[in-house]
Amino acid sequence: MMKYLLSFIFTVSSGVALAQNNIVESLQTNVPGQGKVTVHQDAQITEMIGKRFVRTGASEAQRVIKTRGYRVQVYAGNNSRQARDEANSVAEKVKEKFPDMPVYTFFQPPRWLCRVGDYKSIEEAHVAMRQLKAAGNFKEVAIVREQINIHIE
Structure with missing residues (x-):
């Protein structure tokens, strides 16, 4: 025993x-x-190592929901390096004039795009589009339907 x-x-x-x-x-x-x-x-x-979950730096106030909405497109170029530089330049101009608007610059084959804002309704996007047109620096401004980010507080 x-x-x-x-x-x-x-x-x-x-x-x-x-x-x-x-x-x-x-x-x-x-x-x-x-x-x-x-x-x-x-x-x-x-x-x-060995922990089941790891806390990230993001607090609960920084959570984001992705949904369908509208953005204002301020630039659409081709797939060249020059178009990428122009898209980034337009993005910087938008950030200077409208620092509270989120700016998204990305490559969607076959072109570089620069889009602004996360608007739930077309009316909100239209207001932003008029503000961007009134600034005078942006030639090609249009509203596009896209997946947007809604920040939850």
Whole structure:
């Protein structure tokens, strides 16, 4: 009976000891006849290993819902490097004149696009389009239906 009890305790304690090792510790253990592994990493990474979830820097106030809505397109070019530079230039002009409007510059084959805003209704987009036209710097301004980001507070 004592033999069984001791073997049970030994098995459980060795299982617990092995379960406490993480992947980095098991890689760094020296085993005869095998190579040696050295892992260089930040201490924060070591703390994250084995956790079921990791908190990101985003708070709950920064959550976003993606839905169908409207944006105002202020530039549409071709697929050249010059078009990319022009799209980024237009985006900078919009950011200077309207710092509260979100600006999206991206490549949608076969052209570079610069779009502004996240509007739920076409009326909101129309108001923004009139503001952009009144600024006078943007030649080709149009409302487009697209997936938008709605920030939840």
